[in-house]
Amino acid sequence: MTFPHLQLVQLSRPSTIPKPVIELIVDGHQVTVPEGTTILGACQKLGIEIPTLCWLETLAPVNVCRVCVVEVEGARVLAPACSRTVEPGMVVQTRSERVNLTRKLVLEMLASSTDLSTAPGLAEMMTEYGAQPERFGACETVAQPVLVDNDLYIRDYAKCILCYKCVEACGEDHQNTFAIAVAGRGFHAHISTEFAVDLPTSACVYCGNCIAVCPTGALMSKREWDLRQEGNWNESKQTSTDTVCPFCGVGCTLTLHVQDGEIVKATSPLDNDITIGNLCIKGRFGWQHVQNGRSATQMAADAAVPA
Amino acid sequence: MDIKLSSATPTPDERAAVDARLGAPRASWDGGTTRTVRDTHVAYGGKEQRDRRHLLLPALQGLQERMGWISEGGFNYVCERLTVPPAEAWGVATFYMMLSTRPRPRRVLHVCDDIACRAKGAKAVCDSLRAHHSPPLPHGTVGGHGDAPPGAHATLNEHHGAWTTSPCLGLCDVAPAALLIEAGQPVVELSTGEITADYAMGLLGGGADPDDVLAAAPRTTATADSPPDPLTTQIGGIGPLRLLKRVGSVDPTSLDAYQKADGYKAMDKAFTLGPEGIIAELNAAKLLGRGGAAFSTGRKWEAVRTQHATPKYIICNADESEPGTFKDRVLLTGDPFAIVEAMTIGAYAAGCSRGYVYIRGEYPLAAQRMQHAIDQARAAGLLGERVMGRDFAFDIEVRRGAGAYICGEETAIFESIEGKRGEPRNKPPFPVQHGLFDQPTVVNNVETLANVLPIILEGGTAAATLGTDQSAGTRLFCLSGHVKQPGVYEVPMGTTLGELIALAGGIGGTGTLQCALLGGAAGAFVRPDEMGLRLTHEDTRAAGVTLGSGVVVAFDTSVNIQNMLLRIAQFFRDESCGQCVPCRVGTVRQEEALIRLSKKKPLGGMRTELALLEEIGTAMKDGSICGLGQTAYTAIESAIKRLNLYPA
Ligand SMILES: Cc1cc2nc3c(=O)[nH]c(=O)nc-3n(C[C@H](O)[C@H](O)[C@H](O)COP(=O)(O)O)c2cc1C
Ligand code: SF4
Ligand code: SF4
Ligand code: SF4
Ligand code: FES
Ligand code: FES
Numbered sequence: 016m017t018f019p020h021l022q023l024v025q026l027s028r029p030s031t032i033p034k035p036v037i038e039l040i041v042d043g044h045q046v047t048v049p050e051g052t053t054i055l056g057a058c059q060k061l062g063i064e065i066p067t068l069c070w071l072e073t074l075a076p077v078n079v080c081r082v083c084v085v086e087v088e089g090a091r092v093l094a095p096a097c098s099r100t101v102e103p104g105m106v107v108q109t110r111s112e113r114v115n116l117t118r119k120l121v122l123e124m125l126a127s128s129t130d131l132s133t134a135p136g137l138a139e140m141m142t143e144y145g146a147q148p149e150r151f152g153a154c155e156t157v158a159q160p161v162l163v164d165n166d167l168y169i170r171d172y173a174k175c176i177l178c179y180k181c182v183e184a185c186g187e188d189h190q191n192t193f194a195i196a197v198a199g200r201g202f203h204a205h206i207s208t209e210f211a212v213d214l215p216t217s218a219c220v221y222c223g224n225c226i227a228v229c230p231t232g233a234l235m236s237k238r239e240w241d242l243r244q245e246g247n248w249n250e251s252k253q254t255s256t257d258t259v260c261p262f263c264g265v266g267c268t269l270t271l272h273v274q275d276g277e278i279v280k281a282t283s284p285l286d287n288d289i290t291i292g293n294l295c296i297k298g299r300f301g302w303q304h305v306q307n308g309r310s311a312t313q314m315a316a317d318a319a320v321p322a
Numbered sequence: 323m324d325i326k327l328s329s330a331t332p333t334p335d336e337r338a339a340v341d342a343r344l345g346a347p348r349a350s351w352d353g354g355t356t357r358t359v360r361d362t363h364v365a366y367g368g369k370e371q372r373d374r375r376h377l378l379l380p381a382l383q384g385l386q387e388r389m390g391w392i393s394e395g396g397f398n399y400v401c402e403r404l405t406v407p408p409a410e411a412w413g414v415a416t417f418y419m420m421l422s423t424r425p426r427p428r429r430v431l432h433v434c435d436d437i438a439c440r441a442k443g444a445k446a447v448c449d450s451l452r453a454h455h456s457p458p459l460p461h462g463t464v465g466g467h468g469d470a471p472p473g474a475h476a477t478l479n480e481h482h483g484a485w486t487t488s489p490c491l492g493l494c495d496v497a498p499a500a501l502l503i504e505a506g507q508p509v510v511e512l513s514t515g516e517i518t519a520d521y522a523m524g525l526l527g528g529g530a531d532p533d534d535v536l537a538a539a540p541r542t543t544a545t546a547d548s549p550p551d552p553l554t555t556q557i558g559g560i561g562p563l564r565l566l567k568r569v570g571s572v573d574p575t576s577l578d579a580y581q582k583a584d585g586y587k588a589m590d591k592a593f594t595l596g597p598e599g600i601i602a603e604l605n606a607a608k609l610l611g612r613g614g615a616a617f618s619t620g621r622k623w624e625a626v627r628t629q630h631a632t633p634k635y636i637i638c639n640a641d642e643s644e645p646g647t648f649k650d651r652v653l654l655t656g657d658p659f660a661i662v663e664a665m666t667i668g669a670y671a672a673g674c675s676r677g678y679v680y681i682r683g684e685y686p687l688a689a690q691r692m693q694h695a696i697d698q699a700r701a702a703g704l705l706g707e708r709v710m711g712r713d714f715a716f717d718i719e720v721r722r723g724a725g726a727y728i729c730g731e732e733t734a735i736f737e738s739i740e741g742k743r744g745e746p747r748n749k750p751p752f753p754v755q756h757g758l759f760d761q762p763t764v765v766n767n768v769e770t771l772a773n774v775l776p777i778i779l780e781g782g783t784a785a786a787t788l789g790t791d792q793s794a795g796t797r798l799f800c801l802s803g804h805v806k807q808p809g810v811y812e813v814p815m816g817t818t819l820g821e822l823i824a825l826a827g828g829i830g831g832t833g834t835l836q837c838a839l840l841g842g843a844a845g846a847f848v849r850p851d852e853m854g855l856r857l858t859h860e861d862t863r864a865a866g867v868t869l870g871s872g873v874v875v876a877f878d879t880s881v882n883i884q885n886m887l888l889r890i891a892q893f894f895r896d897e898s899c900g901q902c903v904p905c906r907v908g909t910v911r912q913e914e915a916l917i918r919l920s921k922k923k924p925l926g927g928m929r930t931e932l933a934l935l936e937e938i939g940t941a942m943k944d945g946s947i948c949g950l951g952q953t954a955y956t957a958i959e960s961a962i963k964r965l966n967l968y969p970a
Binding site for chain 1: 323324325326328394397407408409410411412413416417419423466467468726743748750895896897898899900901902903904906907908909910911914918925934937938940941943944945946947952
């Protein structure tokens with residue numbers, strides 16, 4: 016898919032030449048935005064909330080999840096707010112009956128086929144739209160075993176909603192590694208390496224940039240997954256601290272997520288000019304040395320092993 | 323980007339198959355086997371090589387046709403030659419149903435079990451093959467939740483064929499139909515109709531010579547290497563045939579014969595009219611696209627003509643995969659030079675320098691005839707640097723599909739030609755601005771293009787006197803199922819459904835019509851009491867149905883329509899590209915609901931189940947990216963509402 020890299024360019028280098036502006040009406044409110052803005056952008060300016068799943072400000076929009084659809088007056092079908100750019104005189108409804116129905120169905124379709132238990136914000140979205148996935152009865156799902164083929168991260172595609180974000184992050188938009196792609200077709204479409212080989216055999220360089228953009232927890236660092244398996248993952252007990260990655264001269268901003276005195280995850284802020292959320296294998300996974308023999312659990316474990 | 327490949331290497335045959343499509347490698351940099359001193363100083367590759375990505379599908383097809391499947395070694399060689407990351411190429415290879423990434427026998431029989439063939443006994447053929455030969459090859463992919471259970475892929479005896487079920491093969495007039503493909507050098511591709519279980523078994527039997535098999539064929543429609551063969555499709559019409567006038571009477575392999583039968587007269591006249599004059603004639607003729615969307619062809623050409631970006635492209639959409647449609651096949655095989663001429667006129671009018679004919683993979687003879695026509699035209703100076711000696715350069719390339727209905731969607735064609743998965747783009751931007759390779763592009767259906775020649779010759783105003791005010795001209799209809807003479811019929815728009823069916827000899831089978839599917843799988847069912855329906859855009863719209871791609875599949879009283887609906891639902895589920903949620907999941911949920919309904923086990927009662935189905939259908943219609951998802955509920959809705967198929 017070829018999409019202009021609008022979002023990214025705007026983020027890293029704000030243009031100084033003012034763009035022509037466009038006026039439109041969203042939910043009865045008049046709003047003026049620069050040409051090239053998406054309907055989503057106009058809504059954000061107005062403070063109107065639009066649910067999104069496959070959209071991220073650091074990635075080119077792929078408009079595949081369709082949860083962001085809105086009604087554009089005069090159009091035959093609904094339009095994806097995340098990618099449709101505004102046109103002069105556009106009249107947009109963001110919560111019409113048609114919009115609500117399609118959003119509800121999209122959420123029901125996803126929830127009936129996918130395990131959304133670790134997808135942040137999904138439960139709230141389902142409540143908001145009155146989604147009842149059990150309406151479909153016993154139905155086909157994407158259930159499949161978790162792929163644990165390396166020490167750094169796991170892939171649980173039973174949780175994958177096929178938002179294409181990881182593919183974009185790994186390929187064209189960020190990492191330029193192209194280790195993963197969408198394979199198969201229709202309901203059987205899925206994220207895969209060539210011949211479904213394991214990650215160590217693939218081109219993956221373990222930057223973890225796919226993990227950073229995954230909206231469902233289908234991609235998860237091994238440490239987080241292990242803690243969740245043990246029942247010891249507790250976000251309410253976690254703090255996050257920004258620091259600078261010590262490994263090289265680029266100086267990526269590193270956010271360390273700490274639970275019980277132990278670093279459990281490293282990320283980088285999406286709005287950081289240098290990383291736009293990305294890191295490399297060292298920044299993402301190379302923090303064990305900080306706490307070797309020092310974390311509470313580690314110390315307990317060390318103590319249990321006779322010297 | 324680093325290309326990391328496994329250690330598997332291609333066999334000499336695989337190398338040859340790929341080189342036949344891509345040319346020999348220049349150096350060890352792009353897959354050559356010898357390393358020269360020069361290679362250590364010069365680096366080939368980079369952007370120049372990546373720009374050949376559009377050759378990915380032809381290269382994979384080369385492997386498939388020669389070897390019968392795509393092995394890891396062959397696959398690696400393609401990636402290396404084109405600098406395509408293997409994961410990306412894997413995504414492409416697993417998208418197309420005619421490509422196999424599992425070992426399988428060289429000979430595979432694709433047996434159509436779609437609507438028209440079902441009406442004519444396809445199920446009995448499949449059941450018999452299942453019982454006496456083998457289970458069909460699974461359609462699933464490697465890895466992921468769609469993977470078939472271990473063992474299902476076991477390689478059969480190398481000397482015996484395997485078989486698989488197929489969506490409509492575009493041979494509905496000779497239903498039940500099948501397509502035999504035997505990989506090798508050269509590949510054998512045989513389209514065959516009116517098959518019986520015994521004949522299908524014969525085709526699959528141990529090492530039978532294709533020629534012997536052919537000789538025993540009940541009714542052979544076409545083989546790729548025995549032209550020109552007698553056309554078997556019944557054609558006819560009301561009034562003088564304009565689009566079919568040469569079909570069946572003029573040798574489709576002879577440029578000379580074509581020119582003697584008015585060929586290239588329209589091109590001559592077009593040069594005098596000039597681009598704007600040509601477009602004015604099309605507008606006067608009120609020509610609307612015949613591919614389903616009924617958009618004004620004149621406006622489309624004008625929109626591309628006025629774009630500043632160059633180069634511009636023209637694509638002939640010959641992916642014809644809408645179940646029940648076979649008219650384009652008849653034009654491509656019966657009058658290929660006309661399509662070449664019409665594309666040349668279109669290119670001249672819209673300012674395009676390059677054309678592609680995208681022909682569905684299941685049409686071997688059409689591809690061969692078009693390639694032949696293009697080669698002849700080029701040799702005669704009718705294509706090339708100076709078309710007919712004028713300052714106008716234009717050439718055409720044939721691209722073959724590989725088993726994906728969705729690639730007939732105009733933006734999915736672009737993706738497919740560019741060497742990607744055939745996933746439709748969101749519109750806007752529209753193809754006339756950002757089309758193939760992001761350049762302004764005209765996409766026209768085969769029949770639309772065929773209309774251009776008579777319009778130029780007759781004059782637009784005269785052409786518009788045929789048909790009705792809002793639906794001008796003549797149209798091709800594909801009649802199949804229970805009519806006595808299935809075939810392609812050309813009638814002025816406004817002809818009634820009853821007249822059309824009478825033209826095809828009336829209702830066959832039990833002799834009593836139960837209902838007919840109008841417009842294809844994305845169309846709608848009509849009742850026997852609607853034979854007075856005038857076949858125009860305005861009348862069908864008013865009746866809540868559609869002309870679609872000109873399909874009429876008649877079903878007699880013996881047919882179980884609920885089963886036909888299940889097949890239609892399966893078609894959309896199988897053919898969804900999988901990109902957007904409403905279609906990817908919605909087509910599955912829709913099929914599940916229909917299965918419950920036909921088992922008389924609706925969830926929460928009939929009314930609740932039908933309401934759920936309606937909501938799924940509405941979300942697909944409103945929320946899907948492209949026409950596939952948007953129309954996946956149309957025929958089913960019409961059966962529920964117009965035929966009252968599931969009385970509450
Ligand atoms: C799922 C899908 C499949 C399509 N398949 C075809 C096809 O096989 N042939 C075709 O001419 N148009 C097909 N179309 C319509 C094309 O998108 C496009 O409208 C058409 O090629 C334009 O040509 P026309 O203006 O000459 O009709 C399809 C559309 C959809 C949504
Ligand atoms: S970790 Fe990095 S290289 Fe590996 S799949 Fe994810 S984005 Fe691609
Ligand atoms: S793995 Fe995550 S990021 Fe990738 S497609 Fe699935 S849900 Fe999206
Ligand atoms: S509607 Fe269906 S076929 Fe079209 S883009 Fe969406 S998933 Fe693909
Ligand atoms: S957020 Fe717009 S389609 Fe997914
Ligand atoms: S060829 Fe079988 S339905 Fe068309």
